[in-house]
Amino acid sequence: xxxxxxxxxxxxxxxxxxxxxxxxYEVTNFRSLLWYKQEKKAPTxxxxxxxxxxxxxxxxxxxILDKKELFSILNITATQTGDSAIYLCxxxxxxxxxxxxxxxxxxxxxx
Amino acid sequence: xxxxxxxxSRDICQRGTSLTIQCQVDSQVTMMFWYRQQPGQSxxxxxxxxxxxxxxxxxxxxxxxxxxSRPNLTFSTLTVSNxxxxxxxxxxxxxxxxxxxxxxxxxxxxxx
Numbered sequence: 001x002x003x004x005x006x007x008x009x010x011x012x013x014x015x016x017x018x019x020x021x022x023x024x025y026e027v028t029n030f031r032s033l034l035w036y037k038q039e040k041k042a043p044t045x046x047x048x049x050x051x052x053x054x055x056x057x058x059x060x061x062x063x064i065l066d067k068k069e070l071f072s073i074l075n076i077t078a079t080q081t082g083d084s085a086i087y088l089c090x091x092x093x094x095x096x097x098x099x100x101x102x103x104x105x106x107x108x109x110x111x
Numbered sequence: 112x113x114x115x116x117x118x119x120s121r122d123i124c125q126r127g128t129s130l131t132i133q134c135q136v137d138s139q140v141t142m143m144f145w146y147r148q149q150p151g152q153s154x155x156x157x158x159x160x161x162x163x164x165x166x167x168x169x170x171x172x173x174x175x176x177x178x179x180s181r182p183n184l185t186f187s188t189l190t191v192s193n194x195x196x197x198x199x200x201x202x203x204x205x206x207x208x209x210x211x212x213x214x215x216x217x218x219x220x221x222x223x
Contacts, residue, residue, distance in 0.1 A: 032210055041201050041217030043154070045112065048211045088153065097142045097207045101153045 117215035134204030
């Protein structure tokens with residue numbers, strides 16, 4: 001059965017800290033790994049990772065994929081209170097572009 | 112990135128009634144999907160909306176309860192039929208083009 005596991009499930013840090021969120025996956029017919037930030041209703045797209053070892057960066061956020069070990073990490077440096085959210089990762093299937101979702105990591109940044 | 116609009120943004124409905132949610136994307140996407148997210152849970156795929164044909168439903172979801180239309184590449188509707196309080200949830204449409212999947216702002220549905 002296809003599955004995606006995120007850890008930790010929740011994390012509380014202070015502003016300015018660096019955090020690393022983990023996502024492991026076991027899916028057949030894997031295409032890519034996607035990261036989202038969800039604050040209120042809709043998930044906001046962050047990254048799509050298709051190739052191993054190539055880091056993607058956007059400001060203080062970065063992510064990388066390891067297709068051999070079947071995991072990805074999302075790093076956030078110099079965290080701010082606005083980074084508080086649920087971070088979701090999802091494995092995309094090659095056959096039909098469907099997403100297999102992890103349960104999410106709830107990140108709380110304390111001022 | 113695709114911009115996806117969805118309406119209504121929220122609604123409060125009576126048991127037994129139906130609500131239709133509309134989703135519009137601003138660019139042609141290959142795939143469109145409908146999700147449900149119940150409080151405290153991750154997203155659950157309801158169905159893949161297929162242009163000009165019947166949607167492909169996931170296990171646990173049926174066409175009679177969640178009829179979906181996609182008359183063209185950029186527009187789709189989801190109807191939640193004969194609603195009960197258990198249907199209270201956030202409903203999200205998404206579009207996928209060239210891999211990345213983008214979400215509409217969501218519809219928060221409360222059924223009394």
